[in-house]
Amino acid sequence: MRLKELESSLQDLSGFDEPKITLEQYCTTPHLAARMLYTAHSVYDDIESKVVADFGCGCGILSIASNLLESEFNMALDIDLSALKIAQKNCSNYEVEVDFVLADIKSDSLYQWKNKVDTIVMNPPFGTKTDKGIDMIFLKKALEIATTSVYSLHKSSTREHIKKKAKEWNVDCEIIAEMKFDVPMMYKFHKKKSVDIEVDFFRFSKKESRN
Amino acid sequence: MRLVTHNMLQCHVRGCNVNNYPLQLSEVEIEIQETEFNSQFLRSMIRKLEWSALINSAREIGITTLPEVLPDDFDEDFLRNIHRVLLETHIQQGKMTCPNCNHVYLVRDGIPNMLLNESET
Ligand SMILES: C[S@@+](CC[C@H](N)C(=O)[O-])C[C@H]1O[C@@H](n2cnc3c(N)ncnc32)[C@H](O)[C@@H]1O
Ligand SMILES: [Zn+2]
Numbered sequence: 001m002r003l004k005e006l007e008s009s010l011q012d013l014s015g016f017d018e019p020k021i022t023l024e025q026y027c028t029t030p031h032l033a034a035r036m037l038y039t040a041h042s043v044y045d046d047i048e049s050k051v052v053a054d055f056g057c058g059c060g061i062l063s064i065a066s067n068l069l070e071s072e073f074n075m076a077l078d079i080d081l082s083a084l085k086i087a088q089k090n091c092s093n094y095e096v097e098v099d100f101v102l103a104d105i106k107s108d109s110l111y112q113w114k115n116k117v118d119t120i121v122m123n124p125p126f127g128t129k130t131d132k133g134i135d136m137i138f139l140k141k142a143l144e145i146a147t148t149s150v151y152s153l154h155k156s157s158t159r160e161h162i163k164k165k166a167k168e169w170n171v172d173c174e175i176i177a178e179m180k181f182d183v184p185m186m187y188k189f190h191k192k193k194s195v196d197i198e199v200d201f202f203r204f205s206k207k208e209s210r211n
Numbered sequence: 212m213r214l215v216t217h218n219m220l221q222c223h224v225r226g227c228n229v230n231n232y233p234l235q236l237s238e239v240e241i242e243i244q245e246t247e248f249n250s251q252f253l254r255s256m257i258r259k260l261e262w263s264a265l266i267n268s269a270r271e272i273g274i275t276t277l278p279e280v281l282p283d284d285f286d287e288d289f290l291r292n293i294h295r296v297l298l299e300t301h302i303q304q305g306k307m308t309c310p311n312c313n314h315v316y317l318v319r320d321g322i323p324n325m326l327l328n329e330s331e332t
Contacts, residue, residue: 049249049251051256072252073215073252073256075216075219081322081324085320088320088321097246099212099213099215100212100321100322101212101216101220102322102323102324102325102326103325103326104326107223108223108325109221110219111221111223112218112220112221112232112261113219116219116259116260
């Protein structure tokens with residue numbers, strides 16, 4: 001499947017019914033989701049025939065894109081049941097299979113997931129004032145689990161911090177793309193409906209998996 | 212939820228750290244949905260799963276065809292059977308009980324609920 005086809009086939013997904021601001025529920029656009037998964041697939045061969053997990057899957061766009069690129073087994077988790085129900089419906093419309101788990105990344109150790117998942121893709125919450133650093137909790141857990149690589153989006157303003165952490169955790173990281181992202185406003189006191197923020201698309205890879 | 216996923220779920224109630232895996236399945240409702248067979252994938256996946264946990268869980272949902280010990284070579288029949296058990300058998304409803312602390316996690320409409328309330332984490 002070509003990039004253009006992937007992007008256009010992702011247009012028909014349903015989004016959140018009532019997005020929960022505190023959980024940072026908004027969908028990755030088909031444009032971005034297609035580019036993330038297409039790169040993971042065509043440049044790094046991290047999708048086809050792999051076990052792929054999606055952390056904070058929301059309505060499931062990243063898992064569906066992964067399926068369309070022939071991943072072999074997909075698992076997706078989210079803390080919100082209503083999001084998972086929408087994701088389930090999206091998957092049945094697309095005739096793709098994903099195993100969903102209702103879980104909280106912050107409190108569940110996911111201990112048994114280790115070494116069973118090849119690749120993790122995610123667009124984590126960036127963290128609001130009350131929930132600072134949640135994207136780093138997602139990232140740390142993802143890196144503990146994935147045997148090969150993790151693809152994730154992070155605010156460009158935290159770039160140096162992320163690079164430092166990657167070094168500390170002994171993983172390689174590279175920025176695949178820098179992008180602007182239209183994020184619905186997470187703070188009540190803001191007047192604007194959404195803001196453009198700058199986001200880095202990262203690939204993290206385990207050093208052991210290099211040969 | 213398929214058994215591959217169940218094989219990755221473990222109790223995480225605070226303080227429950229030993230003998231908390233695999234979660235015991237009961238009162239299950241199962242649906243079979245056919246899917247493409249890929250022997251190469253199965254070969255690598257089988258080695259990653261916890262075999263003894265898997266045969267226990269399979270037995271709890273009425274599947275008694277898995278060998279006690281994982282064979283050294285996988286023939287076609289074995290792989291077809293494994294394919295059925297791992298990738299085509301969906302647990303739609305059920306209860307998953309921690310063998311250590313007896314906490315019950317529910318599976319509803321195919322989704323296992325691993326959330327705990329605050330006092331339990
Ligand atoms: C920015 S949205 C991304 C949704 C989807 N992955 C996408 O790309 O369209 C972040 C998702 O993370 C979920 N989430 C937030 N906190 C979480 C937590 N502690 N554990 C699991 N999921 C969480 C939210 O419910 C939301 O669906
Ligand atoms: Zn327990």
